[in-house]
Amino acid sequence: MTTALAETTALVVLLRIGGRPWSEYAGLVEERGSAVTALEEEIHGHQGSLFVQPEHLEELIASAAAEIASWQARGIALLTVLDPGYPENLRGVHDRPPLVFAAGALQPHDARSIAVIGARAASSGGLDAARELAAHLVAHGYTVVSGLAAGIDTAAHTAALDRKGRTIAVIGTGLGRAYPPQNASLQRRIAGTGAVISQFWPGAPPSRRSFPMRNAVMSGMALGTVVVEASERSGARTQARLALAHGRPVFLLRSLLAQPWARECAARGGTHVIGSPAELTTVVERLTSAGALTA
Numbered sequence: 001m002t003t004a005l006a007e008t009t010a011l012v013v014l015l016r017i018g019g020r021p022w023s024e025y026a027g028l029v030e031e032r033g034s035a036v037t038a039l040e041e042e043i044h045g046h047q048g049s050l051f052v053q054p055e056h057l058e059e060l061i062a063s064a065a066a067e068i069a070s071w072q073a074r075g076i077a078l079l080t081v082l083d084p085g086y087p088e089n090l091r092g093v094h095d096r097p098p099l100v101f102a103a104g105a106l107q108p109h110d111a112r113s114i115a116v117i118g119a120r121a122a123s124s125g126g127l128d129a130a131r132e133l134a135a136h137l138v139a140h141g142y143t144v145v146s147g148l149a150a151g152i153d154t155a156a157h158t159a160a161l162d163r164k165g166r167t168i169a170v171i172g173t174g175l176g177r178a179y180p181p182q183n184a185s186l187q188r189r190i191a192g193t194g195a196v197i198s199q200f201w202p203g204a205p206p207s208r209r210s211f212p213m214r215n216a217v218m219s220g221m222a223l224g225t226v227v228v229e230a231s232e233r234s235g236a237r238t239q240a241r242l243a244l245a246h247g248r249p250v251f252l253l254r255s256l257l258a259q260p261w262a263r264e265c266a267a268r269g270g271t272h273v274i275g276s277p278a279e280l281t282t283v284v285e286r287l288t289s290a291g292a293l294t295a
Contacts, residue, residue: 004083005065005068006036007034007035007036007080007082008035008068008078008080008099009061009064009065009068010034010035010036010038010039010061011025011029011035011038011039011080011098011099012064012067012068012078012099013039013057013060013061013064014029014035014038014039014042015098015099016060016064017052017060018042022097022098022199023094023095023096023097023098025038025098026081026096026097026098029080029081029082029098030081030082033082034082035080035082043057071101071202074176074202075103075191076101076102076103076175076176076202077101077102077103078099078100078101078102079099079100079101079102079106080098080099081096081098081099085106086100087100087106087110087111087197087220087221088108088111089111089113089220089221089222089223090217090220090221092220092246093216093219093220093246094246095216095220096217096220097199097217099199100197100198100199100217101174101175101197101198101199101200101201101202102175102195102196102197103175103191103195103196104190104191104192104193104194104195104196105194105195106168106195106197107143107166109141109143109166110143110166110168110195111223111294112141112142112143112223113142113143113144113145113168113221113222113223114137114142114143114144114145114222114223114224114225114226114280114284115144115145115146115218115219115221115222115224115225115226115239115243116130116133116134116137116144116145116146116152116153116156116226116228117146117147117152117153117156117218117225117226117227117228117230117235117236117239118130118151118152118153118227118228118229118230118234118236119151119152119228119229119230119231119234119236120149120150120151120152120153121150121151122151122152122155122228122229123229125229125255126151126152126228126229127151127152127155129228129229129253129255130152130155130156130159130228130229131155131156131158131159132159132277133156133226133228133277133280134155134156134157134159134160134163134165134167135159135160135162135163135165135277136277136278136280136281137160137165137277137280137281138159138160138163138164138165138166138167139163139165140281142165142281143165143166143167143168143194144156144157144159144160144165144166144167144168145167145168145169145170145218145221145222146167146168146169146170146218147169147170147171147172147214147215147218147235148169148170148171148179148183148186148187148190148196149180149183149235150180150182150183152228152229152236153169154183154186156228157169157186157190158186161189161190161193161194166193166194167190167193167194168190168194168195168196168197168221169187169190169194169195169196169197170197170198170214170217170218170221171187171196171197171198171214172198172200172206172207172210172211172213172214173198173200173204173205173206173210174198174200174201174202174203174204174205175196175198175202176202176203177203177204177205177206179206197217197221198214199213199214199217211235212235212238215235215238215239215242216239216242218239219239219242219243219246219248220246220248222243222248223248223249223284223288223293224243224248224249224250224251224284224287224293225239225240225243225248225249225250225251226250226251226252226253226274226280227239227240227250227251227252227253227256227262228253229253229255229256230256230259230262231259232259232260232261237261237265240252240265240271241265243270244268244269244270244271247270248270248293249270249271249272249283249284249287249292249293250265250270250271250272251271251272251273251274251280251283252265252266252271252272252273252274253273253274253275254273254274254275257273
């Protein structure tokens with residue numbers, strides 16, 4: 001077993017049997033510099049929280065190694081916080097997952113990315129705005145990040161692909177599933193030229209908790225988040241809040257200011273109201289030049 005594989009296997013075991021929030025394990029593994037060390041300390045250390053018999057641990061390690069091999073055979077890569085290929089933007093947020101699963105390939109220049117998100121039941125004007133934003137972003141060398149949902153997300157992904165640009169889908173299920181089902185072909189298309197990312201085990205179904213967690217990763221993957229169209233209870237609003245907590249800028253289309261939540265968000269530091277795609281990239285470039293953003 002190679003050192004890299006041993007580390008990945010140890011992290012999978014730790015996540016399978018551990019009782020802490022996953023983000024805590026990200027910090028623990030980074031602090032120790034080794035998932036193998038972290039697992040040993042959790043089991044054998046004086047403050048260890050896990051009680052595993054040696055023979056059972058061997059079974060867990062063998063099972064995890066077999067799982068990893070089966071995922072890799074299906075084209076699913078695992079990137080841990082110790083891997084150089086772990087998304088650089090995501091590494092900088094407090095609630096980063098200790099590993100992500102990837103179908104397709106992440107590129108170093110994907111750090112230059114913007115999330116384009118919004119309502120599932122989008123208006124025709126909202127869909128047009130999402131397409132225009134995505135086309136403008138890829139024309140200016142940005143990767144478009146979105147969540148593969150119906151509506152705004154689908155419009156943004158499709159426009160980026162149609163312009164031969166890069167797009168990354170961050171999904172709220174495991175990579176072994178397609179949700180919504182009607183986007184299965186789009187999911188494959190994105191994986192073919194960009195990447196589909198998930199923090200969930202490959203067979204994991206959608207749940208009430210998984211989508212807010214997906215929004216946190218989507219925010220962490222991107223330099224900033226653009227909300228195209230969203231209601232008071234939309235997941236896009238959740239992501240706007242998370243992005244500000246991550247210290248990442250939020251961009252609201254001016255048309256959103258008809259809604260109370262958007263006016264409240266616009267009054268917060270880190271939020272920018274934009275009227276056009278060109279205004280978006282102008283602000284992003286200004287923030288990057290000033291050192292407020294790093295790509």
